[in-house]
Amino acid sequence: MSEAGDILGEGRLAREALARANIHPETGLATDYLNHFNEVVMLMDMLSDMPECAEDMLAWEPCGYVEHFRRSSFAARDLAIAAYGAAPKAVRAHLETIVLQIDAEVARAQSLLRAGASRAVLAEIARLADEDIRPLISAASGAIHGRIDGAEPEEGASAQADIDALFG
Template identity: 50%
Template sequence: MEAHSEELGQGEMSPENLERANINPSTGLATDYLNHFNEVVMLLEMMPDLPDCAGDVLIWQPCDYIQHFEQSNFSEKRLAIKAFDCSPTDLRDALNQTVALIDAEVLSLQALIENAEALSPEILHEIQHRATTFIRPLITQASGIIHGHIPDDAEALEDATQADVDALFS
């Protein structure tokens, strides 16, 4: 049997099949991946009211797009992985860059939680603030990328993020 490579919009990856699977037909990317981040951000945002959820925050681990779908119950996970491999390189790169920023910020908040002698109200509100004002916008940016929009300010955002992470550990 001769192997052939499919492209977005053709064969199994027709727009109809991708739409039916909740995969953007023009980008080959699925917003289901963002659930991995939405869950931890929700926990981070709740920490001032529910500090006991710190344990759940600490067990969260970074997970790339392919790993997410390999481990998920997403009904069309095989198609999602295949479509990702066919998605435009600039979109994949932008998504991976944004995800790296999200991962770095969540990991820095995990370090803050682990290294705090006590989770004072000030620390809990700082965690909530960073989740709301930094991670949420990055998730929104990732969603935009999944829908085909590469942000103009991605490089500036990366520089700001690295400065924030550096400041945390200095």
């Protein structure tokens, strides 16, 4: 879907086209990708009240950015894939590093759950969701919006607001 020579800001990847598609025009990344992680965090949160969510949480698997959009019903999925291919390498690497951390934390939670679903385990899984994974999702949102860890957010925007907007 990404064509050699695609350049952010030009042709089909023009700033206006990306913005209309909810793809950040400077980074070439879309927050829709974060839905993949928000879904598993929601399952982790519900486990103590709804133990039947355990099967879904255990079935969750890592999914890379391009694969997520290939599988998604995101209206501009081909554009999102092309923009990702044209995104600055450092931006993609930053996001991918955070994603690896999220994947590792979810795998840790899955291992805990496989070992047993005691109240203590469920509490630890909820703690992992709140204290470890959510901040990483916020950092991923920051990367999508062109911020690096420790950088000041853009005026009027925050990573948490971006995540909250996903669930509107």
